[in-house]
Ligand SMILES: Nc1nc2c(ncn2[C@@H]2O[C@H](COP(=O)(O)OP(=O)(O)OP(=O)(O)O)[C@@H](O)[C@H]2O)c(=O)[nH]1
Ligand SMILES: C[S@@+](CC[C@H](N)C(=O)[O-])C[C@H]1O[C@@H](n2cnc3c(N)ncnc32)[C@H](O)[C@@H]1O
């Protein structure tokens with residue numbers, strides 16, 4: 001079992017399979033982002049080996065993220081390998097939707113039932129402005145194709161002051177007839193650039209208050225270990241949620257480990273890596289020692305890894321594409 005010193009069971013691993021992406025969302029990476037060479041990435045064999053080991057330590061949920069997972073060659077091979085691990089009950093992906101519609105059959109083959117799709121605006125021109133790529137139609141196609149094929153879709157919208165706050169109600173409206181979850185996310189300081197960062201104007205409370213001005217929100221019971229606050233509007237097919245990713249109100253029940261594209265193990269999204277599994281694997285470490293090393297590292301998972309961060313008014317943050325979100 002992977003358990004930290006606060007008794008939190010770590011059963012959810014988020015793994016970034018690449019740092020590359022076919023979009024350039026400004027909150028995530030600059031246009032001239034420098035990407036890693038292939039040899040720096042964990043291979044699919046290394047990822048499968050690692051997840052097999054972690055699954056025996058109680059990990060039963062895996063999220064594939066990136067960068068954009070579908071830009072990595074033969075991603076379907078990895079999905080099928082992970083699907084073979086019996087004790088992984090939930091395998092899921094976070095994707096920008098540009099290429100996703102071409103993978104519907106492969107997703108079904110890997111028994112994937114749920115996908116998180118990132119979409120921050122419903123306006124094509126604004127999409128281009130934000131992502132620097134004219135792929136709005138492709139994302140729409142994936143969105144509708146996933147819903148039509150009965151995947152459980154969570155739509156992630158990063159709330160950005162003066163960019164898409166005027167679309168919050170339009171996103172809420174999507175849940176009127178579609179059985180999806182729309183999640184409003186506080187923007188975090190991970191844009192891969194050195195600009196100063198002094199907090200956010202639209203935190204989860206502001207977002208909820210804004211929605212309440214127009215809709216009657218009923219609070220739902222949040223699933224165990226959720227990092228989102230869930231709400232329902234009567235008679236709407238879907239639901240909505242708000243992720244206090246920057247305010248960090250839900251860290252106490254955090255059950256996550258992150259493995260970045262280069263194999264760094266992160267105990268918290270905001271923390272520094274504590275070890276590098278790629279280097280350990282390539283050094284020929286035994287399975288037993290690898291497990292012990294990870295177990296010892298996990299013990300030190302911070303209760304709230306953001307404390308040091310709060311003291312800073314300006315700092316450099318790597319791109320979210322390396323961490324995986
Ligand atoms: N602060 C914080 N933000 C997170 C954490 N996990 C995910 N996020 C952010 O939440 C947003 C949605 O992330 P997703 O990749 O869709 O994953 P998820 O929220 O874990 O998905 P579910 O397991 O379906 O709830 C992204 O902006 C992530 O960066 C976390 O542990 N802490
Ligand atoms: C880094 S992306 C990787 C997966 C895929 N490329 C995508 O965009 O869905 C994972 C999630 O992190 C979110 N994200 C990226 N940068 C963020 C930031 N600065 N603040 C909040 N969320 C962010 C994205 O919106 C996305 O939902």
Ligand code: SF4
Pocket residue numbers: 021022023024025028029066067068096118320321
């Ligand atoms: S958020 Fe996802 S889609 Fe956007 S640039 Fe980052 S990795 Fe790419």
Ligand code: SF4
Pocket residue numbers: 227248250251252254255256267268269270302303304305306
């Ligand atoms: S900020 Fe860190 S401790 Fe809090 S939920 Fe995210 S990963 Fe977990």
